[in-house]
Amino acid sequence: xxxxxxxxxxxxxFTNRVFIAMxxxxxxxxxxxxxxxxxxxxxxxxxxxxxxxGYIRLWKKNRINAxxxxxxxxxxxxxxxxxxxxxxxxxxxxxxxxxxxxxxxxYGSGWVSVTNSNHFGIAGYHALLAVEQDMIGISMTxxxxxxxxxxxxxxxxxxxxMCYAFPAGDYPPVVIDMATAAxxxxxxxxxxxxxxxxxxxxxxxxxxVGSTDPNELKAGGSLLPLGSDKDHGSHKGYGLSAxxxxxxxxxxxxxxxxxxPPFVSFLEPPADPVGEGIGHFLGAMRIDGFxxxxxxxxxxxxxxxxxxxxxxIDPDKKVIIPGEPEFAFEQERxxxxxxxxxxxxxDLNELAxxxxxxxxS
Amino acid sequence: xxxxxxxxxxxxxFTNRVFIAMxxxxxxxxxxxxxxxxxxxxxxxxxxxxxxxGYIRLWKKNRINAxxxxxxxxxxxxxxxxxxxxxxxxxxxxxxxxxxxxxxxxYGSGWVSVTNSNHFGIAGYHALLAVEQDMIGISMTxxxxxxxxxxxxxxxxxxxxMCYAFPAGDYPPVVIDMATAAxxxxxxxxxxxxxxxxxxxxxxxxxxVGSTDPNELKAGGSLLPLGSDKDHGSHKGYGLSAxxxxxxxxxxxxxxxxxxPPFVSFLEPPADPVGEGIGHFLGAMRIDGFxxxxxxxxxxxxxxxxxxxxxxIDPDKKVIIPGEPEFAFEQERxxxxxxxxxxxxxDLNELAxxxxxxxxS
Numbered sequence: 129x130x131x132x133x134x135x136x137x138x139x140x141x142f143t144n145r146v147f148i149a150m151x152x153x154x155x156x157x158x159x160x161x162x163x164x165x166x167x168x169x170x171x172x173x174x175x176x177x178x179x180x181x182g183y184i185r186l187w188k189k190n191r192i193n194a195x196x197x198x199x200x201x202x203x204x205x206x207x208x209x210x211x212x213x214x215x216x217x218x219x220x221x222x223x224x225x226x227x228x229x230x231x232x233x234x235y236g237s238g239w240v241s242v243t244n245s246n247h248f249g250i251a252g253y254h255a256l257l258a259v260e261q262d263m264i265g266i267s268m269t270x271x272x273x274x275x276x277x278x279x280x281x282x283x284x285x286x287x288x289x290m291c292y293a294f295p296a297g298d299y300p301p302v303v304i305d306m307a308t309a310a311x312x313x314x315x316x317x318x319x320x321x322x323x324x325x326x327x328x329x330x331x332x333x334x335x336x337v338g339s340t341d342p343n344e345l346k347a348g349g350s351l352l353p354l355g356s357d358k359d360h361g362s363h364k365g366y367g368l369s370a371x372x373x374x375x376x377x378x379x380x381x382x383x384x385x386x387x388x389p390p391f392v393s394f395l396e397p398p399a400d401p402v403g404e405g406i407g408h409f410l411g412a413m414r415i416d417g418f419x420x421x422x423x424x425x426x427x428x429x430x431x432x433x434x435x436x437x438x439x440x441i442d443p444d445k446k447v448i449i450p451g452e453p454e455f456a457f458e459q460e461r462x463x464x465x466x467x468x469x470x471x472x473x474x475d476l477n478e479l480a481x482x483x484x485x486x487x488x489s
Numbered sequence: 490x491x492x493x494x495x496x497x498x499x500x501x502x503f504t505n506r507v508f509i510a511m512x513x514x515x516x517x518x519x520x521x522x523x524x525x526x527x528x529x530x531x532x533x534x535x536x537x538x539x540x541x542x543g544y545i546r547l548w549k550k551n552r553i554n555a556x557x558x559x560x561x562x563x564x565x566x567x568x569x570x571x572x573x574x575x576x577x578x579x580x581x582x583x584x585x586x587x588x589x590x591x592x593x594x595x596y597g598s599g600w601v602s603v604t605n606s607n608h609f610g611i612a613g614y615h616a617l618l619a620v621e622q623d624m625i626g627i628s629m630t631x632x633x634x635x636x637x638x639x640x641x642x643x644x645x646x647x648x649x650x651m652c653y654a655f656p657a658g659d660y661p662p663v664v665i666d667m668a669t670a671a672x673x674x675x676x677x678x679x680x681x682x683x684x685x686x687x688x689x690x691x692x693x694x695x696x697x698v699g700s701t702d703p704n705e706l707k708a709g710g711s712l713l714p715l716g717s718d719k720d721h722g723s724h725k726g727y728g729l730s731a732x733x734x735x736x737x738x739x740x741x742x743x744x745x746x747x748x749x750p751p752f753v754s755f756l757e758p759p760a761d762p763v764g765e766g767i768g769h770f771l772g773a774m775r776i777d778g779f780x781x782x783x784x785x786x787x788x789x790x791x792x793x794x795x796x797x798x799x800x801x802i803d804p805d806k807k808v809i810i811p812g813e814p815e816f817a818f819e820q821e822r823x824x825x826x827x828x829x830x831x832x833x834x835x836d837l838n839e840l841a842x843x844x845x846x847x848x849x850s
Binding site: 204241310330366371378431 | 567727728735740785802806807
């Protein structure tokens with residue numbers, strides 16, 4: 129597989145032009161670009177510019193609104209529901225998180241459930257907006273149904289990620305950003321491209337039988353929840369995914385469960401929606417609403433130091449602090465550029481031709 | 490294994506006498522009793538009266554304060570830190586949840602981090618206090634270190650449960666109440682008593698090698714996080730457990746990670762504490778802070794109906810709604826009584842003799 133490495137500003141400039149060509153207002157284009165670039169910088173290649181043409185295809189089908197009227201539709205001092213008006217989740221979610229942060233500044237915490245949105249990129253981006261303000265950030269979203277609950281032979285839930293982000297002192301923030309499935313769809317796509325089997329416990333085929341063939345998902349199979357099977361706690365992964373679905377969509381008025389519209393443009397949304405678009409849930413809590421921020425950060429550093437020093441089962445392995453690998457990627461790629469596989473580069477160049485903007489390379 | 494079944498009021502009366510004998514004020518004794526009985530009623534036998542003698546042993550070692558001065562030590566309109574003054578978590582956690590609920594009544598949401606507490610029973614009890622008020626309830630606690638993070642050969646985290654509870658309309662509440670380990674310690678204890686092997690992926694021995702022997706945990710081994718191994722997402726179980734630890738203890742000033750004092754009285758707490766006691770985190774959000782409660786409940790019922798109707802991999806299995814089995818137990822045991830195994834009955838009778846109160850039977 130061939131890689132091309134692009135300096136971050138070049139890729140940022142290209143991505144911004146795509147969103148402008150789509151008709152986004154300049155500030156929205158800049159924000160959406162920042163979400164995607166942050167993902168590529170942090171090494172989460174599946175959620176960065178590789179998805180750009182997917183967003184455009186949805187926009188072309190009128191399933192993304194480039195000029196949304198994003199607004200609060202229900203509110204208390206520390207809670208709100210935001211209607212994203214079918215906008216890019218990349219724009220709607222930061223809008224909602226900013227409301228949560230403003231509420232937290234005044235009242236200690238803020239919580240926003242979002243309806244009528246679309247795919248919001250990496251959960252970590254939104255949670256980190258709170259961390260920058262010495263707050264704890266929480267973000268989650270529901271997603272197209274791909275996961276079968278324990279005992280089900282039906283896709284009823286998305287890979288529904290949840291993220292908890294905490295500021296530290298000398299160390300980078302602790303960012304727990306995870307799909308609630310045993311493995312995210314991106315990992316299956318990598319196995320498909322490499323024509324390699326996947327571990328048992330990630331997926332089942334269309335008959336509900338566990339499978340190591342990464343192509344079974346496209347053939348009517350399902351992903352499995354974190355825990356993989358009942359004996360290993362798949363009811364917990366299913367439960368977490370359910371919590372994300374309820375907080376993001378039942379609470380806001382978005383579509384939930386099997387009614388969540390697919391991210392891919394070649395699949396039509398269900399004909400009998402139970403809400404609008406997809407849903408997110410975002411929260412911010414001021415650290416100094418609980419104890420002085422300096423004390424908290426001091427103990428976070430102590431926590432991190434202790435876990436990094438843990439005795440390991442293998443001298444070559446270290447205990448990894450959640451968010452540590454992504455932070456290292458971010459430093460490295462900001463300097464050395466962002467590698468894209470040739471499939472993605474070709475896809476972006478075709479997109480440029482369609483939109484009549486300069487090619488990436 | 491022999492069972493004796495006791496009518497709930499009899500067991501409640503007995504348990505209340507134990508807490509009174511321990512010196513708890515009557516209202517505290519009644520509350521602590523209610524938490525334990527609710528656990529037995531809901532079929533979570535590991536967290537009910539079976540633990541009563543454990544609380545008493547800790548009290549005898551002056552590690553539980555029967556007459557605590559539980560108080561708010563830091564506060565904003567929607568956040569607070571509560572110091573439990575070494576009291577029973579069974580009393581401290583409801584105190585803290587009530588503060589969260591009162592804040593939510595006024596401001597939409599309330600969040601309380603708790604320091605200097607002890608084991609709080611089932612997480613679901615506390616979260617359900619919010620559900621009774623048409624709120625979403627969230628509860629979590631850290632616990633004695635038994636779990637090794639991914640790649641670690643050291644117990645650094647507890648089974649750190651988290652609970653999300655949501656009211657429904659015609660159906661009982663959805664209660665996602667789960668340990669963040671692959672399996673809770675109670676399941677290992679059942680296998681030990683039955684002298685049966687445990688599934689692979691639950692535990693590792695003292696050398697960090699996976700083991701199916703349930704006795705390895707007592708011989709220096711560790712439990713594994715939800716996900717079991719890196720390939721199956723154990724870093725996610727570890728991350729969730731870390732989030733519980735940080736929200737419960739780093740945020741409140743309690744002990745965290747390997748410093749959490751053990752629940753068993755025969756193990757001494759670490760000599761170099763980093764905080765006070767163990768920590769909890771409790772939250773409440775008003776449903777009508779986001780949308781009218783009736784709309785939410787209508788869609789919750791639709792969610793539940795759809796998931797219950799899911800196509801299954803086996804005609805004998807149904808998709809289970811989180812909290813549904815516990816609700817069924819609660820109905821059944823309230824009528825038919827609570828079965829206790831003879832080991833527990835003997836233990837409670839010995840406890841009665843020590844405390845000079847009437848035996849259970």
